[in-house]
Amino acid sequence: MESVKHLQDYDIDTRFPATVIASERITPEESQEEVREIVLEISRPDFEYQVGQSIGVVAPGGEEFGAKSHFRLYSVADLPEKKGKKQRIKIAVRRCFYVDEYSGESYPGIASNYLCDLKPGDEIQIAGPFGLVFEVPREANANLILIGSGTGIAPFRAFVKHIYHHVEDWHGRIWLFYGARSGLELLYMNRWKDDFTQYYDREMFEAFRAVSPRPHWADPIAWDRAMEERSAELWKLFGLSNTYVYVAGIDKMLVELDQVFSKIAGSAELWNRRKAELRAGGRWVELVY
Numbered sequence: 590m591e592s593v594k595h596l597q598d599y600d601i602d603t604r605f606p607a608t609v610i611a612s613e614r615i616t617p618e619e620s621q622e623e624v625r626e627i628v629l630e631i632s633r634p635d636f637e638y639q640v641g642q643s644i645g646v647v648a649p650g651g652e653e654f655g656a657k658s659h660f661r662l663y664s665v666a667d668l669p670e671k672k673g674k675k676q677r678i679k680i681a682v683r684r685c686f687y688v689d690e691y692s693g694e695s696y697p698g699i700a701s702n703y704l705c706d707l708k709p710g711d712e713i714q715i716a717g718p719f720g721l722v723f724e725v726p727r728e729a730n731a732n733l734i735l736i737g738s739g740t741g742i743a744p745f746r747a748f749v750k751h752i753y754h755h756v757e758d759w760h761g762r763i764w765l766f767y768g769a770r771s772g773l774e775l776l777y778m779n780r781w782k783d784d785f786t787q788y789y790d791r792e793m794f795e796a797f798r799a800v801s802p803r804p805h806w807a808d809p810i811a812w813d814r815a816m817e818e819r820s821a822e823l824w825k826l827f828g829l830s831n832t833y834v835y836v837a838g839i840d841k842m843l844v845e846l847d848q849v850f851s852k853i854a855g856s857a858e859l860w861n862r863r864k865a866e867l868r869a870g871g872r873w874v875e876l877v878y
């Protein structure tokens with residue numbers, strides 16, 4: 590796995606154009622959160638990517654923001670697809686707002702608003718692909734605990750699809766925990782797009798939802814119920830040498846998870862020791878933003 594990088598460390602000089610093929614809102618209209626699935630087509634013949642990677646988007650920036658362009662990363666949200674000789678890539682983008690802690694004022698995030706406002710036919714500049722954060726474990730009987738919040742479900746959607754469609758002898762357990770502030774924001778797990786249903790009849794696949802009982806943007810995600818109900822089994826899995834824990838989403842979920850897992854472990858000390866073991870073995874991997 591690649592070590593943590595800062596945005597300025599990425600090669601964004603090698604940029605190339607991508608055309609917007611589709612942009613679809615994947616959260617219901619009544620949800621306050623707007624997440625769009627955007628399909629991009631890349632004509633560069635040598636462009637290849639894999640699930641587990643991300644692409645860079647170069648959003649033009651007005652002078653008032655002090656930079657000519659803004660570079661941001663987005664996870665690959667589906668299996669690679671080719672139309673003729675051209676690669677297509679799907680990303681899921683949440684329209685973000687930056688809230689000033691002092692004034693409480695809300696400002697639109699530059700790159701996500703730029704992406705969410707695009708229309709089919711528009712051309713943008715992208716870079717990458719970058720990283721291969723989540724890799725399929727070598728052991729076909731590995732236990733995978735995938736924990737995603739918000740748009741953090743996007744890489745896991747691609748990852749689970751990849752395993753079940755392309756890893757032939759996979760017979761490991763996959764437990765997917767998905768956290769959102771409200772049921773309306775459970776991406777790819779709602780009545781409009783329920784991609785995970787196709788795996789529900791697999792004996793070793795289970796998906797659990799963790800939804801906040803008080804859906805407000807600043808509320809923590811209620812991981813407790815989904816995880817504590819399975820605490821004995823989770824703790825047993827954490828202790829096995831073939832268990833991998835992959836985490837993706839907004840960074841504050843790490844604190845929330847530490848609290849829940851400390852409770853499951855019996856103390857913060859026990860949990861920190863177990864997490865350090867998992868991390869040292871490359872079996873705890875995070876992608877947070």
Ligand SMILES: Cc1cc2nc3c(=O)[nH]c(=O)nc-3n(C[C@H](O)[C@H](O)[C@H](O)COP(=O)(O)OP(=O)(O)OC[C@H]3O[C@@H](n4cnc5c(N)ncnc54)[C@H](O)[C@@H]3O)c2cc1C
Nearest residue numbers: 661662663664681682683685686687698699700701740878
């Ligand atoms: C490896 C990697 C993969 C990423 N994958 C995705 C992805 O698949 N989909 C996606 O929407 N974003 C993803 N992001 C975040 C993305 O790169 C941008 O940071 C995000 O779109 C906000 O950029 P902005 O310019 O609009 O707003 P900024 O002004 O940069 O940020 C606005 C605020 O939004 C918060 N924020 C950023 N991203 C999110 C998010 N997705 N959900 C909730 N709050 C957020 C920030 O902490 C900040 O407070 C990823 C980031 C990294 C490092």
